[in-house]
Amino acid sequence: MMDFTLKEIAEACGGALVFPGGADEEDRCVSSVAIDSRLVETGGVFIATPGERVDGHKFIPTVFAQGAALAVTQKSPKQVEAEHGCEASGWGCYLLVEDTLQALKDMAEAYRKKLDVKIVGITGSVGKTSTKEFIAGVLAEKYQVLKTEGNFNNEIGVPLTLLRIRPEHEVAVVEMGISDFGEMHRLSKMARPDICVMTNIGQSHLNNLKDRDGILRAKSEIFDFMAEDGEICLNGEDDKLAGLKEIRGHIPHFFGLGNHPAEEAVVTDIVSNGLEGSDALLLTRQAEGEPIRQPIHIPLPGRHMALNAAAAACVAGLLGLNGSEIAAGIGKVELMTGRTHVIRLPRYTLIDDCYNANPASMKAAIDLLALADTKKVAILGDMLNLGENSHRYHEEAGSHAAALGIEHILCVGEESRHMFWAAANNAEETTKISHYPDTETLLRSLASDSGELVPEGSTVLIKASHDMGFAKVLEFLRS
Structure with a gap:
């Protein structure tokens, strides 16, 4: 249970509590706060956020049925009923604010001070x-x-x-x-x-x-x-x-x-x-x-x-x-999936570092791959949001992989063309270097690979910015 009452939440967010049933419970402590309706607990607070694809307001009746103590909303019950066809009669206590995301921040700030x-x-x-x-x-x-x-x-x-x-x-x-x-x-x-x-x-x-x-x-x-x-x-x-x-x-x-x-x-x-x-x-x-x-x-x-x-x-x-x-x-430290997570499989070892990438983390990941005592494969994708010097940063990554003797370098994405060219210009003749315009093209090549791209017994680094969708590459190789 949180040491945080409905009254304190209302004061933090600058709104007035509405109790449709008439029972005033402003001194009630809440159990938790969530913006995902599936995570709302009994006695918890649901903050309805208007997302790009889904409007959280449509789930307000659902969270009250789950036992929520409060819904923080930027739409009135009538608005939600009109927009989503949700029966307003199912609402419990709610707090109407101008901006629910700002209310989330205001709530956290007030709670932190306690x-x-x-x-x-x-x-x-x-x-x-x-x-x-x-x-x-x-x-x-x-x-x-x-x-x-x-x-x-x-x-x-x-x-x-x-x-x-x-x-x-x-x-x-x-x-x-x-x-x-x-x-x-x-x-x-x-x-x-x-x-x-x-x-x-x-x-x-x-x-x-x-x-x-x-x-x-x-x-x-x-x-x-x-x-x-x-x-x-x-x-x-x-x-x-x-x-x-x-x-x-x-x-x-x-x-x-x-x-x-x-x-x-x-x-x-x-x-x-x-x-x-x-x-x-x-x-x-x-x-x-x-x-x-x-x-x-x-x-x-x-x-x-x-x-x-x-x-x-x-x-x-x-x-x-x-x-x-x-x-x-x-x-005892263990890292979460997507961040330098070593996965040992019967066919090969994966270094899962596919959550995100920038020049420094890309270099560190390649350095890590170079420690492997097997054949080394680097599957490297675009590093995004690098501004006007993006080409240079990708060239440096390709040159670094080649200089460390990575045997197979697979470059994926528009920006990674520069990684491919730099690697090709600096690698040994025996190094295999390829470029794929996007992740889906790479996956099709991996699906038909007979061991040329990713040889059995090799260590494979998977590294790119999050929006490249390299989690798909990881799952494919794991399966």
Whole structure:
């Protein structure tokens, strides 16, 4: 049950509660908040949002039949009845507002202010989700932790995450993603983070943010509503972040791989075990607490995972975890589907990294594939929203795959033509390189493949921006 009443919700959203049955229950606490009618619980709140394909208002009678305590709507019962043929007589308590999506944000902001919980806000161009998993996994060794689920990191996902926090939670790890200026300001206003983590400043969403300096300005809006006694953790390996000595009166803490003198949480002496992860040494020298010198096992492959472990150690040190607790948490980390997820099948091994892509994450994924001790196949698709330098970024990805000796390089999409040409110009004669105009064409070729494109026993990387639909490629190869 949430410590959040119907009256408090109405005050937060600036609306008046309507009780069609006449029973005034404004002091009733609600159980949960959802924008998907299928997820509405007994005593919960349903926020009806007008989607591009489906208008959530048509499900208001359904959620009341499921036991909802409140519907937040921007349409009156008569409007909904006229538009969707829904009987208005089935409505329970509702709150009429101008904009239900804004009401969701207002509700989350008000609820956050009531919470006695530490919030760790995570942003950056690359690695937000994997860093979130590391931090949440490590903190769970000592605290009751809630974390962002899936890709709920935008102006809908963040408020829904905040509204999932319950009295038993001691820490919430909240991923915060943006694509334009002003968005992070609004996310920070809702989340009011106690600890801000910035993973890096790379090339992403350049159509709106133009360059890395623009990305840094936009991401830095996370500090707009940070707690007065809050802490900041930055990647000391990133050139844009490493030079920041003070941020709005706060001295940042740095994490990394030992290449910045101010790094307080360092993962060093890394020994790669290929796709089985790596072993390393964790060193900390934070101002508070005893220094840590702790051997760790990072179960996920790739050097960038060591950086994620360092970020988790930095946050954990600020929240009082010791070396053995940090090591135990790191050793248990698992990543969600679509993000450097290694899948071992009888015929071949898949590296599922198909959730999204930008130049830095594409390079890291190719580096990871190069660790395999089998024949290596890279299925690489377009990286979207890269602005005027998109051609160059795709050329660099193709050249990088060729330079690392990837034996089969399959390039998919309009922009990936430039990846194909660069790979062809830099690869060995024995390298097989092909281009497909779209994902469907690739799938048809894979369906007729007798082992030429994806040889049995090979390791296959699947990487592209989300809108390329590479989840279909993954499912095809898995089946």
